[in-house]
Amino acid sequence: MHTLDIHSATTDQILSLDNIRSVLIRLEETIVFQLIERAQFARNAKCYVPGGFPELAEREGWTSSWLAWFLKETESTHAKVRRFEAPDEYPFTNPELLPTPILAPVTYPQLLWKHAVNVNDQIMKFYVESIVPGITRTLGENADDGHYGSSAIRDMEVLSALSRRIHFGMFVSESKFRAAPASFIPHILTPNRDALAALITKPAVEAALLVRLAEKAKVYGQDMDRPGANAEDREKERKIEVDTVVRIYKTFVIPLTKEVEVDYLLTRLEGVDQRQVEEMLRTDKFVG
Numbered sequence: 001m002h003t004l005d006i007h008s009a010t011t012d013q014i015l016s017l018d019n020i021r022s023v024l025i026r027l028e029e030t031i032v033f034q035l036i037e038r039a040q041f042a043r044n045a046k047c048y049v050p051g052g053f054p055e056l057a058e059r060e061g062w063t064s065s066w067l068a069w070f071l072k073e074t075e076s077t078h079a080k081v082r083r084f085e086a087p088d089e090y091p092f093t094n095p096e097l098l099p100t101p102i103l104a105p106v107t108y109p110q111l112l113w114k115h116a117v118n119v120n121d122q123i124m125k126f127y128v129e130s131i132v133p134g135i136t137r138t139l140g141e142n143a144d145d146g147h148y149g150s151s152a153i154r155d156m157e158v159l160s161a162l163s164r165r166i167h168f169g170m171f172v173s174e175s176k177f178r179a180a181p182a183s184f185i186p187h188i189l190t191p192n193r194d195a196l197a198a199l200i201t202k203p204a205v206e207a208a209l210l211v212r213l214a215e216k217a218k219v220y221g222q223d224m225d226r227p228g229a230n231a232e233d234r235e236k237e238r239k240i241e242v243d244t245v246v247r248i249y250k251t252f253v254i255p256l257t258k259e260v261e262v263d264y265l266l267t268r269l270e271g272v273d274q275r276q277v278e279e280m281l282r283t284d285k286f287v288g
């Protein structure tokens with residue numbers, strides 16, 4: 001299951017760790033493919049610089065970057081169809097600049113506790129400073145192919161997939177919290193970030209992920225369109241380097257997902273009835 005099936009499943013089914021991890025695994029495919037799509041184009045550095053397109057300031061009064069403008073335009077349409085009402089979708093654009101939905105609100109089951117987590121600024125910074133230069137390296141640091149629309153479309157797709165994946169950390173930590181509330185509550189109340197980080201960290205899951213991801217990047221990034229070419233020749237025309245993809249996950253995606261998990265947990269008890277907290281501590285059973 002790729003999307004969160006919040007309409008036909010029960011809260012317990014949705015929040016089962018197996019279910020959540022299966023979404024994270026499917027998002028690996030999405031992210032590898034989207035990175036390959038963006039890597040066809042040059043770095044096009046001016047798309048990411050505020051004021052890089054003077055015509056945007058003249059025509060639209062927009063002085064930030066080309067990509068920020070493109071996101072604002074696209075996310076405005078998405079906001080109208082209530083994309084950001086969903087508990088797994090977070091905009092890159094300041095919500096004050098986005099319109100309200102045209103469609104009536106959907107009633108979602110209570111999956112996440114109320115929170116103010118949104119790490120899209122960090123995702124954007126790492127994407128522009130590290131991911132784009134990394135995946136477009138072979139064409140050169142200053143390469144500019146003029147495909148500003150195409151690269152912005154791909155940028156938006158990679159960023160959306162990364163954002164969904166990383167914010168999914170909140171479902172992971174909600175699930176872990178419900179499974180063992182008495183372990184989490186003391187560290188939430190202290191509060192103790194390091195202890196919470198230790199509780200949510202699963203080294204074996206991370207190790208298996210990196211092996212699986214390398215396999216996916218290896219296979220999907222090969223050039224299969226050369227009849228008769230042997231494996232060695234296919235490697236010469238790689239669409240994306242395996243190491244680059246693995247590094248993106250290892251140094252950025254997993255650590256930021258963990259930060260999101262901890263950030264979410266830190267405010268998990270705000271507004272929760274004191275008697276419920278005490279009961280969870282005593283019984284180690286979730287009370288919602």
Ligand SMILES: O=C(O)C(=O)C[C@]1(C(=O)O)C=C[C@@H](O)C=C1
Binds near residue numbers: 201203205254
């Ligand atoms: O699967 C989990 O338990 C997660 O918390 C997700 C995740 C990840 O980012 O993939 C993060 C932390 C864990 O150490 C393992 C994996």
